[in-house]
Amino acid sequence: MTQELKDLDITIAQIEEIFFESMLAGYVSNTRVKIKKIPEMPGYKCIEFIKGNLRVVDAFCARSGSNMSYGFTTIWYKGVPIWTMHYGGQYLKKGIPFLKAVLRQTYEQVHFRGGRGAFLKNGINSFKGYQYINKVSKNSDFLEFSGMEYILYKGAQVGFHNYFGGLMI
Numbered sequence: 001m002t003q004e005l006k007d008l009d010i011t012i013a014q015i016e017e018i019f020f021e022s023m024l025a026g027y028v029s030n031t032r033v034k035i036k037k038i039p040e041m042p043g044y045k046c047i048e049f050i051k052g053n054l055r056v057v058d059a060f061c062a063r064s065g066s067n068m069s070y071g072f073t074t075i076w077y078k079g080v081p082i083w084t085m086h087y088g089g090q091y092l093k094k095g096i097p098f099l100k101a102v103l104r105q106t107y108e109q110v111h112f113r114g115g116r117g118a119f120l121k122n123g124i125n126s127f128k129g130y131q132y133i134n135k136v137s138k139n140s141d142f143l144e145f146s147g148m149e150y151i152l153y154k155g156a157q158v159g160f161h162n163y164f165g166g167l168m169i
Contacts, residue, residue: 022049022056028104091159
């Protein structure tokens with residue numbers, strides 16, 4: 001553990017726990033989620049999650065008429081940014097429900113694979129012609145990671161995201 005992390009009095013396990021909790025309450029949630037516009041960043045929207053001294057913001061932008069999207073997720077502790085993930089790429093609308101299902105299942109199982117979905121034994125890796133693939137860079141973990149995910153539908157790619165991030169302390 002770094003000296004900065006000790007000074008903040010929080011563990012990596014607590015940071016990882018809030019990541020999974022906030023992700024399940026956000027984009028992949030089965031319930032309606034409050035999505036706010038960010039006035040200082042036209043075109044961006046965010047989902048915010050706050051628990052005690054921890055704040056998680058998942059901010060993203062997509063232009064109408066485009067399949068491209070980019071965003072970032074940042075975790076703050078006592079107002080200090082301590083972890084982040086950046087992602088971007090494109091998905092056809094027909095692939096998004098499958099993507100959300102894969103991500104949701106991964107987060108429910110508290111399984112970190114670059115902050116995205118995982119190949120899970122007995123998991124949703126393929127369904128009704130869709131296939132999810134996540135290529136996480138070697139030696140990636142919650143502290144530092146990168147990779148690329150993509151979805152195929154009947155063998156043709158319907159979307160992808162590149163991602164990277166890690167601990168900021």
